[in-house]
Amino acid sequence: MSAPSRRDRTRPLELLGLSGVFAVFVGVVVLISTREIVLALIFAGIAFIVSLVGLAMLALAVRPDSDEKLDLDEQDRGQGH
Numbered sequence: 540m541s542a543p544s545r546r547d548r549t550r551p552l553e554l555l556g557l558s559g560v561f562a563v564f565v566g567v568v569v570l571i572s573t574r575e576i577v578l579a580l581i582f583a584g585i586a587f588i589v590s591l592v593g594l595a596m597l598a599l600a601v602r603p604d605s606d607e608k609l610d611l612d613e614q615d616r617g618q619g620h
Contacts, residue, residue, distance in 0.1 A: 554594045562587035
């Protein structure tokens with residue numbers, strides 16, 4: 540069985556990074572507008588979770604191309620399915 544490619548291994552980090560950037564942006568906007576740190580942290584946490592779930596759902600909605608389908612078929616045959 541072949542090891543996952545570098546892109547496959549870094550994909551979760553990309554989703555976490557984008558969600559983190561979005562959460563920081565929302566937190567800064569709320570902090571600037573309300574001057575309350577606790578409220579900014581709450582909104583940043585909510586934005587992080589919502590953006591992470593949304594990006595993960597969009598990633599799941601992408602259809603695999605022919606190379607990925609071939610790789611999945613090879614992995615299935617290697618496991619005896």
